[in-house]
Amino acid sequence: MDSDDAILTLSALGQGTRLKAFRLLVSDEPDGIPAGELAGRLAVPQNTLSAHLGVLIRAQLVMRQRHGRLIVYRANLDRFREVALFLLKDCCGGRPQVCAPLLSSLADLTGGKPLLMRKNRSSSHHRFRSDLRQGNRAI
Numbered sequence: 687m688d689s690d691d692a693i694l695t696l697s698a699l700g701q702g703t704r705l706k707a708f709r710l711l712v713s714d715e716p717d718g719i720p721a722g723e724l725a726g727r728l729a730v731p732q733n734t735l736s737a738h739l740g741v742l743i744r745a746q747l748v749m750r751q752r753h754g755r756l757i758v759y760r761a762n763l764d765r766f767r768e769v770a771l772f773l774l775k776d777c778c779g780g781r782p783q784v785c786a787p788l789l790s791s792l793a794d795l796t797g798g799k800p801l802l803m804r805k806n807r808s809s810s811h812h813r814f815r816s817d818l819r820q821g822n823r824a825i
Contacts (some may be wrong), residue, residue, distance in 0.1 A: 704741060716763055749761075
């Protein structure tokens with residue numbers, strides 16, 4: 687990921703409804719949420735949500751899949767991993783002990799369960815946690 691990609695991705699999350707939508711989609715992985723249900727949960731009109739989801743899709747943070755008559759939206763966890771690692775990759779300056787407080791805080795958020803794996807066991811979740819622990823700088 688380069689700086690321009692990171693700016694596009696982060697700016698897509700820089701609006702309240704889009705951030706809430708993305709967080710809801712992340713929490714419902716791997717199932718996703720149908721468009722109408724997502725609009726209801728966010729209490730926004732469907733046409734407004736459609737515009738917000740378009741921004742998130744262009745930033746590659748959200749994917750959509752048609753299931754019969756339903757369009758189901760899902761978080762793109764690989765893209766989420768890329769942007770998170772882009773932000774974290776240089777924070778330790780090659781010294782993993784510097785990132786220990788951050789990793790400890792992330793572990794506290796999950797109640798001791800592996801990071802981001804409370805509901806889903808997809809490979810992108812495993813890679814995200816593994817990359818953080820190893821202080822991956824090859825990105």
